[in-house]
Amino acid sequence: MFDCGKIAVIGGGSWATAIAKIIVRHTHHIGWYMRRDDQIADFKRLGHNPTYLMGVRFDTDEIFFSSDINKIVQEYDTLVFVTPSPYLKNHLKKLKTRIKDKFVITAIKGIVPDENLVCSEYFHHVYDVPYENLACLGGPSHAEEVALERLSYLTVGCCDQEKAQAFTDVLTGEYIKTKISSDVIGIEYASVLKNVYAIASGICNGLKYGDNFQAVLISNAVQEMSRFLTAVHGIERNITDSVYLGDLLVTGYSNFSRNHTFGTMIGKGYSIKSAQIEMEMIAEGFFGTKCMKEINRHWHVNMPILDAVYNILYKRISPQIEIKLLTDSFR
Numbered sequence: 203m204f205d206c207g208k209i210a211v212i213g214g215g216s217w218a219t220a221i222a223k224i225i226v227r228h229t230h231h232i233g234w235y236m237r238r239d240d241q242i243a244d245f246k247r248l249g250h251n252p253t254y255l256m257g258v259r260f261d262t263d264e265i266f267f268s269s270d271i272n273k274i275v276q277e278y279d280t281l282v283f284v285t286p287s288p289y290l291k292n293h294l295k296k297l298k299t300r301i302k303d304k305f306v307i308t309a310i311k312g313i314v315p316d317e318n319l320v321c322s323e324y325f326h327h328v329y330d331v332p333y334e335n336l337a338c339l340g341g342p343s344h345a346e347e348v349a350l351e352r353l354s355y356l357t358v359g360c361c362d363q364e365k366a367q368a369f370t371d372v373l374t375g376e377y378i379k380t381k382i383s384s385d386v387i388g389i390e391y392a393s394v395l396k397n398v399y400a401i402a403s404g405i406c407n408g409l410k411y412g413d414n415f416q417a418v419l420i421s422n423a424v425q426e427m428s429r430f431l432t433a434v435h436g437i438e439r440n441i442t443d444s445v446y447l448g449d450l451l452v453t454g455y456s457n458f459s460r461n462h463t464f465g466t467m468i469g470k471g472y473s474i475k476s477a478q479i480e481m482e483m484i485a486e487g488f489f490g491t492k493c494m495k496e497i498n499r500h501w502h503v504n505m506p507i508l509d510a511v512y513n514i515l516y517k518r519i520s521p522q523i524e525i526k527l528l529t530d531s532f533r
C-alpha cells in the first residue's frame with residue numbers, strides 16, 4: 203500500500219492555506235514553503251496566515267515553515283504545489299534538489315506561461331517526474347468555504363490509482379469528500395477553462411445580462427469544454443462529473459469566485475489593471491485565457507467563448523461588441 207509519507211504545501215495563498223488545514227488535521231505535521239520570511243514570522247506569531255483566510259487557526263508546532271524551497275523538497279516526500287501558475291516557474295528555478303522521486307501533486311488551476319503546458323506535463327517534461335508520480339487536485343472548492351468547513355467534494359487525478367487513493371485518504375474527513383480519477387490532463391485543462399468561462403459569465407453579469415442568458419452561456423461553456431477535452435485527450439469521461447461541470451458552475455456562479463468578480467468588473471468598464479488591483483487576489487483565468495488561446499492555435503477546436511474573452515482582455519475589443527457577437531453564435 204502506497205504511503206504519502208511526509209507532506210509539504212508549496213505556496214502561501216488562500217488555497218494553500220485551506221489545503222494545509224485539511225492535511226494537517228490528518229497528519230499533525232506538514233512542511234510549508236512560503237516565499238516571504240516576514241509572512242512566516244507573522245504566521246508563527248499570530249497562529250494564522252497573516253494575509254489569507256485569517257480565520258483559520260493553526261497549531262504552528264505542527265508546521266515546519268521555510269522560505270527555502272530546497273529545504274522543503276529535501277525533507278518531504280509528497281509536495282502539493284498551490285502557487286498561482288504565473289509564479290510557478292520562478293519558485294522552481296531555485297530548485298537544486300531532484301524532485302523526480304517525489305509524489306508531486308498540483309492544485310494549480312492554470313497553465314505554465316510561455317511553455318503552454320498544464321502543470322503535470324511541465325513537471326514531467328522539465329523535471330523528469332514520471333507520470334505515475336504526478337497527480338492533480340480538482341473539484342468545486344472555494345478556499346473560503348473549505349475554511350468554513352462547508353461540505354466540499356474534491357477529486358484526485360493520478361494514473362497510479364493506489365497513489366491517488368493514498369492522497370484522498372489524507373484529505374477525506376468530516377467536511378471533505380474525495381474521489382479518484384485517472385484523467386489528470388482532462389481535469390487540469392477543465393480547471394483552467396472553467397476560469398475563462400467564469401470571466402465570461404462575470405463580463406455578462408457586468409453588462410446586465412440576466413440569469414436566463416447566464417444559463418445558456420454556461421450550457422455552451424460545458425459543450426465547448428467537452429469539445430476541447432475530447433480533442434486533446436480523447437478518453438471516455440463524463441463531463442457532468444463534479445470535477446468538470448461542478449467546478450465550472452461554482453466558479454461561474456459563486457460570490458466567492460475571483461474569476462467571476464474580475465469579469466464583472468471588466469463588464470462594468472473597469473480597465474484590466476484597475477480590476478486586478480481591486481481584486482487583491484489572483485484571477486487565474488486572465489492568464490489562462492491567453493495560454494488556452496495559444497494552445498488552441500494547434501488544436502483548432504471551435505471555442506467561441508474563449509475567443510470572445512481573449513478579444514476583450516487582450517485585444518481590448520469592447521465587451522458589449524464581443525458578447526453581442528457571442529450571443530448571435532449561441533443556439
Ligand SMILES: NC(=O)C1=CN([C@@H]2O[C@H](COP(=O)(O)OP(=O)(O)OC[C@H]3O[C@@H](n4cnc5c(N)ncnc54)[C@H](OP(=O)(O)O)[C@@H]3O)[C@@H](O)[C@H]2O)C=CC1
Nearest residue numbers: 214215216217218284285286289310311344345483484486
Ligand atoms: N482560492 C481558491 O478558492 C482556489 C484556488 N485554486 C488555485 O490555487 C492556485 C493559487 O491561488 P490562490 O490560493 O487563490 O491565490 P491567492 O490569490 O489567494 O494568493 C496568491 C499567492 O501568490 C503569491 N504571489 C503574489 N504575487 C507574487 C509574485 N509576484 N511572485 C510570487 N508569488 C506571488 C502570494 O504571495 P504573497 O502573499 O507573498 O504576495 C500568494 O501566496 C491558483 O492556481 C488557483 O486557481 C484552486 C482551487 C480553489
Ligand SMILES: O=C(CO)COP(=O)(O)O
Nearest residue numbers: 342343344453459460461
Ligand atoms: O477554482 C476555484 C474553485 O474551485 C476558485 O476559482 P475562483 O475563485 O475563480 O472561483
